Amino acid sequence: xxxxxxxxxxxxxxxxxxxxxxxxxxxxxxxxxxxxxxxxxxxxxxxxxxxxxxxxxxxxxxxxxxxxxxxxxxxxxxxxxxxxxxxxxxxxxxxxxxxxxxxxxxxxxxxxxxxxxxxxxxxxxxxxxxxxxxxxxxxxxxxxxxxxxxx
Ligand code: DAT
Ligand code: MG
Numbered sequence: 001x002x003x004x005x006x007x008x009x010x011x012x013x014x015x016x017x018x019x020x021x022x023x024x025x026x027x028x029x030x031x032x033x034x035x036x037x038x039x040x041x042x043x044x045x046x047x048x049x050x051x052x053x054x055x056x057x058x059x060x061x062x063x064x065x066x067x068x069x070x071x072x073x074x075x076x077x078x079x080x081x082x083x084x085x086x087x088x089x090x091x092x093x094x095x096x097x098x099x100x101x102x103x104x105x106x107x108x109x110x111x112x113x114x115x116x117x118x119x120x121x122x123x124x125x126x127x128x129x130x131x132x133x134x135x136x137x138x139x140x141x142x143x144x145x146x147x148x149x150x151x
Pocket of ligand 1: 063116118120
């Protein structure tokens with residue numbers, strides 16, 4: 001439905017490189033609705049939850065170190081098929097494979113510094129939104145232009 005939500009986060013490399021605005025711009029102009037956003041320095045606890053499935057990967061310690069190295073900008077975006085569409089906008093996990101035109105394909109070279117996170121399924125999105133945001137931090141509001149975005 002048009003109320004599907006996903007978690008998008010600009011990672012520490014993206015914040016350091018001042019790419020926050022570029023990332024937001026792409027989701028805004030696509031037509032998605034921003035319903036939550038904050039800058040925070042993530043601690044190991046939240047990242048251990050967030051990357052639970054990767055805990056046995058050889059790159060896991062470096063991943064956690066990088067993700068705690070500076071602030072991230074966490075966002076919740078809403079709209080039709082937003083989980084799938086945002087993964088397409090973000091591009092392949094491995095920046096070397098990411099197509100030009102995607103965020104990773106335009107702004108990054110290597111998998112270990114791939115600028116942005118986006119949830120990979122509706123179920124994971126719900127879990128990640130609950131992990132990164134209190135429900136009171138999410139705002140329900142009416143987009144004035146939905147007749148130009150949806151039928
Ligand atoms: P994605 O972020 O596209 O969902 P993922 O969930 O498989 O990818 O992995 C999470 C992050 O872990 C990824 O964005 C960057 C890091 N990562 C994945 N594979 C890696 C690798 N082979 N070497 C270094 N970092 C890696
Ligand atoms: Mg993932």
